Amino acid sequence: MVFGQLAVGGVFLLSLPSLETVGLGFYRTNGLVFLLTVILGVSLFPIEWSEWSLLFLKLDLIGFIFIFFAAFIVVLFIYNLRLWFHHPHHSKNLLLFATGLGIVGILTSAFYYLPEDSGAARMVSLSVYFLVSALLLGAGVLSMLLGHSYLTRPGLSIVPLRNLVNIFMILVFIEAGIALFSMILLSPGQRLVDALLLRNFEGLYLWIRLLIGMLGPLILAPMIVLTVKDRATMSATGLLYVAMMMVIIGEICSRFFLLVDVHFL
Secondary structure: OHHHHHHHHHHHHOOOHHHHHOOHHHHHHHHHHHHHHHHHHHHOOOOOHHHHHHHOOOOOHHHHHHHHHHHHHHHHHHHHHHHHOOOOOOOHHHHHHHHHHHHHHHHHHHHHOOOOOOOHHHHHHHHHHHHHHHHHHHHHHHHHHHHHHHHHOOOOOOHHHHHHHHHHHHHHHHHHHHHHHHHHHHOOHHHHHHHHOOOOOHHHHHHHHHHHHHHHHHHHHHHHHHHHHOOOHHHHHHHHHHHHHHHHHHHHHHHHHHHOOOOOO
16 A cells, blocks of 8 residues: 555656656656556555456455556556657656546545445545555655755756655645544544553554654654755755655554554554
């Protein structure tokens, strides 16, 4: 789920107009990175190879998830072929088409992980959380890879990186707000208290999520923005690596709660 959402969010953000000043090589690199990422994410699902073909024939939620992510992979593969065959411009339309397929796959996966008796608030909360998470992961990875471009091209405009890190910081705060809302208002009261007091195994994942996955990025994101503002791109890239590792660890821990049917995000 984390790798698939990362790829969808990154592909969408690749359509930002300011990134066109970076050059075609940036699109080639990131198009390939996100293609390999979503393929890795799909391949990590605990499904036997003999069962893959049957998934596309099932008219259930998990079948639809794989259909839309498979379509996302196909469109992204076509996008990469077009780039590597020396087209002078990348195709924004293909990126947006792939993004649409990926978003449907993400929303379908949100419905899949919700119990049948879930209320509308929990359903909306998880769907919005998944979409924000996808954008956050994509913004972080794009910012990291873009930061390396300034090592070899110091005269490159700082605007693309500044826009991406601003988006990253905003999304860090939005996701933290959604997660805290879900945890405080939608989670079972006593189970949440037991987890916070480390009385159960879920508490370990919860504190990793809170301290590493949320508090760490909340502290680092404004620092990254200020560092980019001073055009210290090497330092900003290093901070982005640390922040992204924290975000990914937090996202993986948050997915654990879906498996145990607890709304701690």
